[in-house]
Amino acid sequence: MISLDNVTMQYKASTRPALRDLSLEIDKGEFAFLIGPSGSGKSTFFRLLLKEDKPTSGEVRVGDFRVDKLPGRKVPKLRQSIGCVFQDFRLLQQKSVADNVAFALEVIGKPSSTIRKVVPDVLDYVGLAGKADRMPTELSGGEMQRVAIARAIANRPLVLLADEPTGNLDPDTSEEIVDVLDRVNRRGTTVVMATHDRHIVDSMRRRVLEFNLGRLVRDEDHGVYGVG
Numbered sequence: 103m104i105s106l107d108n109v110t111m112q113y114k115a116s117t118r119p120a121l122r123d124l125s126l127e128i129d130k131g132e133f134a135f136l137i138g139p140s141g142s143g144k145s146t147f148f149r150l151l152l153k154e155d156k157p158t159s160g161e162v163r164v165g166d167f168r169v170d171k172l173p174g175r176k177v178p179k180l181r182q183s184i185g186c187v188f189q190d191f192r193l194l195q196q197k198s199v200a201d202n203v204a205f206a207l208e209v210i211g212k213p214s215s216t217i218r219k220v221v222p223d224v225l226d227y228v229g230l231a232g233k234a235d236r237m238p239t240e241l242s243g244g245e246m247q248r249v250a251i252a253r254a255i256a257n258r259p260l261v262l263l264a265d266e267p268t269g270n271l272d273p274d275t276s277e278e279i280v281d282v283l284d285r286v287n288r289r290g291t292t293v294v295m296a297t298h299d300r301h302i303v304d305s306m307r308r309r310v311l312e313f314n315l316g317r318l319v320r321d322e323d324h325g326v327y328g329v330g
């Protein structure tokens with residue numbers, strides 16, 4: 103589903119590469135944690151998958167997309183097959199919960215009949231039934247992240263990338279959010295979650311990919327956070 107082959111990413115403004123000769127594969131349906139200290143390359147890895155940056159060398163694949171060689175006109179199609187969730191939720195503040203999700207489907211050209219059906223289903227799925235008409239300011243952090251997940255999965259992407267999705271949440275709420283991601287994964291979506299949350303990694307016992315200084319230094323199937 104995701105594969106990197108000898109990928110190096112050297113930003114022009116930086117003296118050392120953000121990723122160095124990175125090779126890894128994540129299969130369809132896997133749930134993988136990406137861990138490592140600040141600056142180890144986790145966000146850069148996500149940016150390469152989304153073609154927000156182009157690697158200096160090496161090959162990047164997501165599903166059938168050869169991302170590093172993808173022409174610009176095909177990038178929207180790639181991004182439609184990758185859902186993203188971030189630490190800071192990134193909701194549209196002027197739109198209701200339902201409209202945040204609907205808007206994501208509108209911009210990719212889904213017909214309104216589909217949108218009317220999908221939005222309540224997906225809100226129900228993430229545990230927000232009954233909150234469709236709330237504005238983001240009327241939600242808790244955990245609820246905001248549920249909206250962000252609903253928006254990210256509404257189009258049933260192949261992959262869900264979550265960049266520190268629990269970074270702004272308390273421990274109990276974090277567990278609830280990871281439960282939602284776990285359900286999304288069990289439905290067949292590949293999930294990759296970058297995190298600094300030791301407790302979550304240790305309790306889930308899923309694949310752990312540890313980065314350090316742009317290198318993959320550990321890859322374990324049922325890993326823990328470890329000493330780092």
Ligand SMILES: Nc1ncnc2c1ncn2[C@@H]1O[C@H](COP(=O)(O)OP(=O)(O)OP(=O)(O)O)[C@@H](O)[C@H]1O
Nearest residue numbers: 113114115116120139140141142143144145146147
């Ligand atoms: N646009 C950029 N230009 C120059 N250097 C960059 C750029 N983006 C990231 N870097 C550098 O690349 C390295 C990897 O950064 P990256 O953001 O991928 O790390 P990270 O593991 O996601 O960190 P964090 O846990 O803090 O989010 C760092 O040394 C960073 O300073």
